[in-house]
Amino acid sequence: MTITVAGNKKDVAEGLTVAQLVIDENVETPQYVTVTINDEFVESGAFESTVLKDGDVVEFLYFMGGGQ
Template identity: 85%
Template sequence: MTITVAGNKKEVADNLTVAQLIIDENVETPEYVTVTINDEFVKSGTFEKTTLKDGDVVEFLYFMGGGQ
């Protein structure tokens, strides 16, 4: 199936989970990543159970603090 990850189309295996995609994409500091699928936030506790579908658009987001 084809999904879009961070703006790039990719061929991936059927029934791929968000957790496996994080591993496959070598996401740095996966414990701090926020994931959206089709602009919907995915709860971090559900990455193992959330299966991607053909045509999904996935983004990895990191929220950073700082400023004054």
């Protein structure tokens, strides 16, 4: 199946979970990443059980703190 990850189309195996995609994509600091699928946020506790579907668009978001 084909999904889009951070703007790039990728062929991936059927049954791929968000948790496995985070590993496959070598996401830095995965404990701090927020994931959206088709512009909808996925709870971090649901990464293991959320299975991606053909045509899904996945984005990894990092919220940075800072300022004064």
